[in-house]
Amino acid sequence: MHALKNSGKKILVLERGVYLPREKENWDSIAVFHHDRYHTKEVWKTNDDKDFHPQTGYWVGGNTKVYGAALFRLREKNFEGVTHPDGITPEWPLKYKDFEPYYTQAEKLYNVHGQCGEDPTEPYRSSEYPNPPVSHEPRIQEIHDELKAKGYSPFRLPIGVRLNEQDTLNSPCIRCDTCDGFPCMIHAKADSDINCVRPSLSSDVNITLMTEMKATKLITDASGKAIVSVEAERGDEKFSFTADIFVVAAGAINSAVLLLKSANETHPDGLANSSGMTGRNLMKHNNAAMLAISTKPNPTKFQKTLAVNDFYWGDDEFKFPMGHVQLMGKSNKDQLSPDAPFFTPGLVLDEMASHSVDWWFTGEDLPMPENRVTIKNEQIYLQYTETNIQGFTRLKDKWQSVLKEVDNVSHFVPHSLYLKKNIPLEGLAHQCGTCRFGNDPKTSVLDINCKTHDTDNLYVVDGSFFPSSGAVNPSLTIIANALRVGDHLLERMK
Numbered sequence: 001m002h003a004l005k006n007s008g009k010k011i012l013v014l015e016r017g018v019y020l021p022r023e024k025e026n027w028d029s030i031a032v033f034h035h036d037r038y039h040t041k042e043v044w045k046t047n048d049d050k051d052f053h054p055q056t057g058y059w060v061g062g063n064t065k066v067y068g069a070a071l072f073r074l075r076e077k078n079f080e081g082v083t084h085p086d087g088i089t090p091e092w093p094l095k096y097k098d099f100e101p102y103y104t105q106a107e108k109l110y111n112v113h114g115q116c117g118e119d120p121t122e123p124y125r126s127s128e129y130p131n132p133p134v135s136h137e138p139r140i141q142e143i144h145d146e147l148k149a150k151g152y153s154p155f156r157l158p159i160g161v162r163l164n165e166q167d168t169l170n171s172p173c174i175r176c177d178t179c180d181g182f183p184c185m186i187h188a189k190a191d192s193d194i195n196c197v198r199p200s201l202s203s204d205v206n207i208t209l210m211t212e213m214k215a216t217k218l219i220t221d222a223s224g225k226a227i228v229s230v231e232a233e234r235g236d237e238k239f240s241f242t243a244d245i246f247v248v249a250a251g252a253i254n255s256a257v258l259l260l261k262s263a264n265e266t267h268p269d270g271l272a273n274s275s276g277m278t279g280r281n282l283m284k285h286n287n288a289a290m291l292a293i294s295t296k297p298n299p300t301k302f303q304k305t306l307a308v309n310d311f312y313w314g315d316d317e318f319k320f321p322m323g324h325v326q327l328m329g330k331s332n333k334d335q336l337s338p339d340a341p342f343f344t345p346g347l348v349l350d351e352m353a354s355h356s357v358d359w360w361f362t363g364e365d366l367p368m369p370e371n372r373v374t375i376k377n378e379q380i381y382l383q384y385t386e387t388n389i390q391g392f393t394r395l396k397d398k399w400q401s402v403l404k405e406v407d408n409v410s411h412f413v414p415h416s417l418y419l420k421k422n423i424p425l426e427g428l429a430h431q432c433g434t435c436r437f438g439n440d441p442k443t444s445v446l447d448i449n450c451k452t453h454d455t456d457n458l459y460v461v462d463g464s465f466f467p468s469s470g471a472v473n474p475s476l477t478i479i480a481n482a483l484r485v486g487d488h489l490l491e492r493m494k
C-alpha cells in the first residue's frame with residue numbers, strides 16, 4: 001500500500017481489524033500478557049483436534065503493533081540453501097543482492113537504528129544504518145564489555161524506534177520498559193500502522209481503508225485465470241468488491257486460509273494451489289526465552305539493545321547453524337507469573353525480575369510440506385512438527401555456558417538460576433512460508449514477483465513468500481519484499 005501511494009490508482013484496503021486503541025492497557029503487563037488483550041479470541045486446532053489460541057492479533061498495522069521492532073536483514077547465505085542436521089533449506093529464486101536496495105529503503109522507512117561492522121555475520125550494505133545505534137544501559141554495557149573481553153562479538157541490535165538520544169526532550173520514544181510485545185501508547189515504535197498506513201491515507205492520495213472488513217473469498221472468472229472480485233464481511237453484513245489487481249497480505253496463515261477457502265470448480269483444491277503447496281511449508285522459527293538471574297540487580301528499562309551471532313553458522317564443535325541470540329524487553333513480575341507455580345509469592349517474582357537479564361533465541365526451522373495450514377468447515381487447523389532442534393538446543397546450552405563463563409570473571413553469581421521456556425505452537429509470531437515464491441509452478445505458489453503462478457492478477461505479499469526462514473526476525477524481509485513487489489506493480493500499472 002505504501003509503495004503504491006503515488007501510483008495515481010484507486011486503491012481499496014480491506015482490514016479485518018480496527019485501529020489499535022490508545023489506552024492505559026497498552027502498557028499494562030496484566031492486560032497484555034495475562035488477558036491477551038491484543039490477541040484474537042479465535043480458537044484454532046491442531047491436527048489431533050486440540051484447541052489453542054493463536055498469539056496473533058488483527059489490527060491496522062497487523063502484528064507490528066506489538067512486535068519488538070528488531071529489524072534484521074537475512075544473511076547472504078540464507079538465500080543460497082543451508083545444510084542443517086535435519087535437511088537443506090531451499091535456495092531462493094532471488095538473492096541477497098536483489099533484496100539489498102529494498103532492505104536499505106525498508107530501514108529508512110522503519111527508522112532503524114544500528115551500527116555497521118559489529119555483527120560478524122552481517123551481509124554487505126550499500127549504506128550505513130539511517131539512525132545511530134541505540135545505546136546500552138549500564139548493566140547491558142557491562143555484559144557487552146564482558147562478552148567482548150572473552151572474545152565474543154556482541155553487537156547493537158538493529159531496531160525500529162523513533163528515538164533521539166541526542167535530544168531526549170524532543171524524542172518521540174521515551175525508552176520505556178513496555179515495548180517488546182506491547183503496543184506503543186505514544187506511537188513512537190516504527191510499526192506498519194504509524195509508518196506506512198497513516199502516511200498513505202492523506203487526502204490527496206486515492207487510497208481508502210475499510211476497517212472491520214474481513215475478506216472471506218476470492219472469486220475468479222470462468223477461465224479461472226483472473227480474480228474478478230473479493231467477498232468480505234463486516235459483522236453480519238456481506239460485501240463484494242471488484243478490482244483489476246488483488247493483493248492478499250493477511251499474514252502467512254490467514255493468506256493461505258483465504259486462498260484455500262476460495263476453492264471453486266476451476267481450482268478445486270483452493271486458489272493458486274495447482275502445485276499443492278498452498279498452506280504447506282509453514283515455518284515459525286524455533287524460538288525460546290531464557291532469564292539469566294544473578295545477584296546483580298538489573299535496573300535496565302529498554303533492554304532490547306544487544307544481540308550475538310557468534311554461533312549463527314555453528315562453532316568448532318558443531319558445524320551446522322545454531323541460530324541467533326538477542327535481548328528481549330525487560331520482564332517484570334507480572335510477565336513472569338503466568339509461568340510461575342501458583343504459590344510463588346509476588347515478592348519472589350519481583351526479586352527474580354529485578355535481577356534477571358532476558359534472552360531470546362531464534363533457530364531456523366525447515367520448510368516441511370507436512371507442516372501446514374488446512375481448513376475444514378471454516379475451522380483453521382495447523383499441523384507442525386519441530387525440526388532442527390539439535391542446533392537450537394546447542395545454542396541455548398552454549399549461551400548458558402557463555403553466561404557462566406562471563407559470571408566467573410566478573411559480577412555474575414556462579415550459581416545463577418536459569419529459566420528456559422520454549423514457545424509452544426500458539427507462539428506464531430514468526431509465521432511464514434505458506435505460499436513460497438519460486439520459478440517452478442510445480443513446487444511454488446508465487447512467481448518471483450509474488451504473483452500467483454495460477455492467476456494473472458493475484459499477488460500475495462506478506463510473510464507467506466519465504467522459501468526458508470533463516471534465523472533472524474522476519475519483518476524487515478517482509479517489508480523489503482513488499483517494497484520490491486510494489487516496484488513491480490508500479491511498472492505493471494504504467
Ligand SMILES: Cc1cc2nc3c(=O)[nH]c(=O)nc-3n(C[C@H](O)[C@H](O)[C@H](O)COP(=O)(O)OP(=O)(O)OC[C@H]3O[C@@H](n4cnc5c(N)ncnc54)[C@H](O)[C@@H]3O)c2cc1C
Binds near residue numbers: 428
Ligand atoms: C509479540 C511479537 C513480537 C514480535 N517481534 C518481532 C521483532 O522484534 N522483529 C520482527 O522482525 N518481527 C517480530 N514479530 C513478527 C512480526 O510482527 C511479523 O513477522 C509481521 O508482523 C508479519 O507481517 P505480515 O504482513 O506477514 O502479517 P501481519 O502483521 O499479521 O498482518 C496481516 C494483516 O492482515 C489482516 N488480516 C488477516 N486476515 C484478514 C482477512 N481475512 N481480511 C482482511 N484483513 C485480514 C490482519 O488484521 C493484519 O492487519 C513479532 C511478533 C509478535 C506477535
Ligand code: SF4
Binds near residue numbers: 162179182
Ligand atoms: S520504548 Fe519507545 S517505542 Fe517502545 S513502547 Fe516505549 S516509547 Fe514506545
